[in-house]
Structure formats: C-alpha cells, structure tokens
Amino acid sequence: MNQFYITTSIPYVNGEPHLGHALEFILADSMARYARELNKQVIFSTGTDEHGSKIYNKAKDLKLDVQDFVNQTSDQFKKLAKDLNVSNNRFVRTTDQNHIDRVQLIWQKMSKDFYKSKYIGWYCDGDEAYFTDSEVRENNGICPNHNKPFEKIEEENYFFPLSKYSEKIYQAIIDNKFKIYPKGKRNEMLSFLNDGLEDISVSRPIKKVPWGIEVPGDKKQTIYVWFEALLNYITVLGYPEHSDFQQYWPANIQVVGKDIARFHAIILPAILMSLDLELPQNLYIHGFVSVNGKKMGKSLGNSINPTQIIKKYGVDPTRYYFLRHISSSSDGDFSFEAMDDAYNNELANELGNLIQRSLVMINKYLNGEIGSIPPPEHDIIPYKRAIEAFHLDQALDEVFKQVRSLNQYIDETKPWVIAKQNDKDHLKEVLEYLASSILEIAFLLKPFLPETSKKIEDIFKSKKLPSKLEILFPKLEEPAKHEAN
Ligand SMILES: [Zn+2]
Structure with missing residues (x-):
C-alpha cells in the first residue's frame, strides 16, 4: 500500500490563525514530507470549518455578509499554510458545494x-x-x-x-487498530469510553442556527456544525464513489489539538462505524502553545500572530522552534526570548557554523572540489523511530546530536594542522567525511526544514563548491524588544 493520507483538523474560522494552528500545520507537514521521502503517494488535507451560530453572529456583528466573512477568514488560514511552506494538496471548506452535497448524502445513509x-x-x-x-x-x-x-x-x-458504538471503539483502541498518541491521551479517551457515552444531538433548530447545512427532508433543522465538520475527512476524498476515497481511506494519520480530541477519538469513529467504514490508523493529539508561560487569548492581550514570527526569523527557523522547542507530546511555550536563543545557539552557532566552516575549509584545502563522497554510516534508526512514534522533537534532537558531533570532529581532527603537515590524503579523507555527513544531515532535515535542507544539498552536491556563501542563519545581533500585538 503506497497511498498515504494525512489530515489536520479544520480550524473554525471565527478568529484569526494563532500559534496552535501554526503548530498543527508544521507537525502534519513534517509527517507528510517524511512520508514522501519514503516514496508514498501522499494526500495531505487541511481546510476550514465555516458553519454555525458563532460565525453567523460574528459576521452579523461585523455587518458582513456571512459568506464574505468566511471567505476572508478562510483565506487567512490558506495564507498561513503557504507562509509556513505547508505542502497540503487539498484544502476543504465546509461551505464548498462538494462538501455540502456529500454531507447530505451521508446524513441520508446514517438516518x-x-x-x-x-x-x-x-x-x-463558545464551543x-x-x-x-x-x-x-x-x-x-x-x-x-x-x-x-x-x-x-x-x-x-x-x-x-x-x-451503540462505544464498546467497539474501545476494542479498536485496545487492539491497536486505532492508535492514539500520546499514551496519556489514549488512556483519557479509554476512560471516557469506559464511563459510557450519551447519545449526541446532530442537528439544531434552523431558527437558532440558520448558517448551516439543511437536514435533508426537514426544513426546520440544520446539521450540527461539529457533526458535519468531522465529515470533511471523507468528503474531501469524494466519499463514497471517488477513486481517491477508495484508494486513500482510511487515513494513516490525523493530527488534532487536545481540545478536540474526543470528537476525533470517539464521535468520528462512531460515525465511521455507522457508515461501515474503517477507522483512521493513527490519531496524534498535540498540546497547547502558551506565550511567555501564559495561556494565549485575545482577552489576555498576549496573542501572537504566527506571521510575526515568520517575518522576523524566516520560515525554517519558525518551523524549527515549533518542532523542537514545543514538546511533541504535551503543552509548550513560545517567547521571543526563547526563540532568539534557539535561533542563535542552535541554528546559527551549531548548524550554520558547521556549514560555513566546512565550506571554507573545502574551498581552501581542496579548491572547492570534493569529488566522490563516501556515504556515511550513522545510525538513523533512533531518528526514524522517533518520527514514527510522533516524537518529532526527539527526531530533531537526533539530527542536532550529529551536528554537534561533526563540529566536535572538526575541533578534534584539526584539518588546518593536517594541511600544515601536508598530509593530502588524510586531509581529503577528513573533508570528504565532513561533506558526506553534512549531506546526511540535510537529508534528515528535509521533512522539517525543507528550504534549509535544499540549500545545504545544493552547496555540497555541486562538483565545485561555491566560493562564497550567503550565511544560512545570520546571527541576531541584539535581542530586539518585543511587543505582543
Ligand atoms: Zn466553552
């Protein structure tokens, strides 16, 4: 099976994108890119959730036509995905006619x-x-x-x-047919199921919620926004008849935030069972991102638009922070101070410096010609294992272990001393090892920092290395003062 289907949750468009959305995009994107490295055919879907009374009321408050309002906000999420170099090839909107038609069809099947x-x-x-x-x-x-x-x-x-479905869902989780990560969340969902589930309402009176998909055959009701939004994962593939659906369902990975875990761990599986469909293979639940140790929120005045971070540091440094410095399995924190430190100490001093000094030495001692490079023999199993267990932070730890040890290798082998001794063979051997190890690092960084990885590969794969290099991560000279907007 070469098909691989990964989804993010679809953000509700009653507000602007925040750091939690950025985190989810980056996590899912890294896994989608990793799957492509394994030669999988990937469908990576994200989108926006656009119905319901909260959106309706917000548009009314702003004196906007509701459709215009959701178009605007949906575009902001599309733009954020693009700004973060997210490689999704589907974007589903719950106001798309395709979604609406298929939701009504599903309603009839489930009725x-x-x-x-x-x-x-x-x-x-609010919820x-x-x-x-x-x-x-x-x-x-x-x-x-x-x-x-x-x-x-x-x-x-x-x-x-x-x-009706709680026992079957419980069993699917226990049997690892439906895997939930991290373990703490899995246990939490099992205990919800164990407590017994109450039946859920799947429609609202149209008088209360006019902005929604009409219940087929009942003009007095609209379909409950949560219920139809969950269906996006199959409507986007063209459930039931489209070949994408036949080939790509069940999803390999669904990435969602912990606030909506139970919708994806319990309600969606029940819907799928009612439709006689297979459950997703993996549900990966990430935590929240606080700012300066405080919960984020408009009312708290500390919300940061992810675009601010991208503008200041660039795309890959932003991705880097969210992947390595926000825990993959619990809550995390963002501050400009911590971001400055990660940027200067790790990207500039460790990775950037390794590239720079290696390039300088290869130019100086080998005239920029590195010749055939022997493949390195580093153990990348811990890296792979970390990604496959949804510990992307640990996978990057592994990569940076290699970065650090290569810097150490340079310090210890001292190529400048070998050059003075005029031991050309040894010098060539050392620099070749360095170049090949750097290429391996570029390869390992590919799912996480795609632009950086490409830049490094372009340099070290060329027959003659560029004589000068634009510095990969120019150090931030003075920590700037930051104001949250
Ligand atoms: Zn609430």
Whole structure:
C-alpha cells in the first residue's frame, strides 16, 4: 500500500490563525514530507470549518455578509499554510458545494441510526458543543474553555446513538487498530469510553442556527456544525464513489489539538462505524502553545500572530522552534526570548557554523572540489523511530546530536594542522567525511526544514563548491524588544 493520507483538523474560522494552528500545520507537514521521502503517494488535507451560530453572529456583528466573512477568514488560514511552506494538496471548506452535497448524502445513509428527541441539557456557545451532566459537574458548572457558565437548553433535535458504538471503539483502541498518541491521551479517551457515552444531538433548530447545512427532508433543522465538520475527512476524498476515497481511506494519520480530541477519538469513529467504514490508523493529539508561560487569548492581550514570527526569523527557523522547542507530546511555550536563543545557539552557532566552516575549509584545502563522497554510516534508526512514534522533537534532537558531533570532529581532527603537515590524503579523507555527513544531515532535515535542507544539498552536491556563501542563519545581533500585538 503506497497511498498515504494525512489530515489536520479544520480550524473554525471565527478568529484569526494563532500559534496552535501554526503548530498543527508544521507537525502534519513534517509527517507528510517524511512520508514522501519514503516514496508514498501522499494526500495531505487541511481546510476550514465555516458553519454555525458563532460565525453567523460574528459576521452579523461585523455587518458582513456571512459568506464574505468566511471567505476572508478562510483565506487567512490558506495564507498561513503557504507562509509556513505547508505542502497540503487539498484544502476543504465546509461551505464548498462538494462538501455540502456529500454531507447530505451521508446524513441520508446514517438516518437509519438517527432518532428525534427532545434535548434537555448543557451547552456552551463558545464551543458550540453539548456537555454531559458529569462534565458540567466536574467543572462546577463553568466551561473551562471559556470561563463562563454552561447554558441549560431545551430543544427538539435529531440524535445519533453514540452509546451503540462505544464498546467497539474501545476494542479498536485496545487492539491497536486505532492508535492514539500520546499514551496519556489514549488512556483519557479509554476512560471516557469506559464511563459510557450519551447519545449526541446532530442537528439544531434552523431558527437558532440558520448558517448551516439543511437536514435533508426537514426544513426546520440544520446539521450540527461539529457533526458535519468531522465529515470533511471523507468528503474531501469524494466519499463514497471517488477513486481517491477508495484508494486513500482510511487515513494513516490525523493530527488534532487536545481540545478536540474526543470528537476525533470517539464521535468520528462512531460515525465511521455507522457508515461501515474503517477507522483512521493513527490519531496524534498535540498540546497547547502558551506565550511567555501564559495561556494565549485575545482577552489576555498576549496573542501572537504566527506571521510575526515568520517575518522576523524566516520560515525554517519558525518551523524549527515549533518542532523542537514545543514538546511533541504535551503543552509548550513560545517567547521571543526563547526563540532568539534557539535561533542563535542552535541554528546559527551549531548548524550554520558547521556549514560555513566546512565550506571554507573545502574551498581552501581542496579548491572547492570534493569529488566522490563516501556515504556515511550513522545510525538513523533512533531518528526514524522517533518520527514514527510522533516524537518529532526527539527526531530533531537526533539530527542536532550529529551536528554537534561533526563540529566536535572538526575541533578534534584539526584539518588546518593536517594541511600544515601536508598530509593530502588524510586531509581529503577528513573533508570528504565532513561533506558526506553534512549531506546526511540535510537529508534528515528535509521533512522539517525543507528550504534549509535544499540549500545545504545544493552547496555540497555541486562538483565545485561555491566560493562564497550567503550565511544560512545570520546571527541576531541584539535581542530586539518585543511587543505582543
Ligand atoms: Zn466553552
């Protein structure tokens, strides 16, 4: 099976892209690029989630036509993906006619499972989600995501019997047919399933939520935004008849944030089971990104637009920070100070310096001609294993171990001393080893820092090395003062 399908969650377009979106894009992109290195045929999908009352109300507040508003915000996410050099080849919007048509078809297929009933319970407008009695009790009646009381609501909706599938989902996780990373999240999802699931409402009265996909055959209801958004992963492939769907489903990897883990670990699998479809193979759940140790938020005045970071440091340094300095398996933090340090100490001093001094020596001692390069024999199994276990931070640790040890190799072999001794064969051998090891580093960096990797390869693969090089990571001279916007 050479097909490989990877997805990010689709951001809800009621606000601008933040660091969490950047993190998710970069993580998924690195895995998509890694899969391409393994010669897989990759479909990499992202997109935007565009229905629901929150978006409807926001557009109304801004006195904008709702479709115009979602077009604008969706474009911001598209642009962020592009700015981060994300290699997605699909972008699904839930207001696309293709999505809408297929959602209505899926609704009809699943309607054997649905029943109509009065819903009396808890709701948070901020999440556009329903909450169970136990969740409300655990949080003392206050939504932890929005710091406001859950709302008690009563309405007649269609329901999907989640409970019917809980045992099967539980078993799929236990049998590792549906793998959830990291382990802590897997356990959390198992315990949700163990506690028993309540059936979920999958529609809303059109009077309350007019901005949504109409329930087929019922003009009084729209399909619940969360329910139809989850279907994007199959509608984008052209479920049910398109050959992409036949070839690429089930997804190999789904990347989502921890706030929406249960939608992807429980509700989506139940929907797929109802449709008689296979579950995704891997669900990878990442954490949150705080800023200067504080939770990010508009109201807190500390939100940073990822574009600010890209503008200041460049794309690859931004990717680098998010991949190596934000934990792959828990929450992480961004600060301009930490970013400056990572940039100066690791990218400039370690990697940039290695490239620079190697190039200078090969030019000086071999006239820039490095000849045939013996392939290095480093152990890259830990690197591969780290990526395959979704520890991208550790995979980069492995690469930088090699960077450091090569710098050390130069310090210890002292090619300038060998040159003085006029031992040409030894000198050539040392520099060839250096060049080949650098090429290996470029190869290992490819999924993570694609531009840097290409620059290094272009230099060291050429028959005659360039005599001068634009410095890869010019050191930041003075730490600039930073203001969050
Ligand atoms: Zn909430």
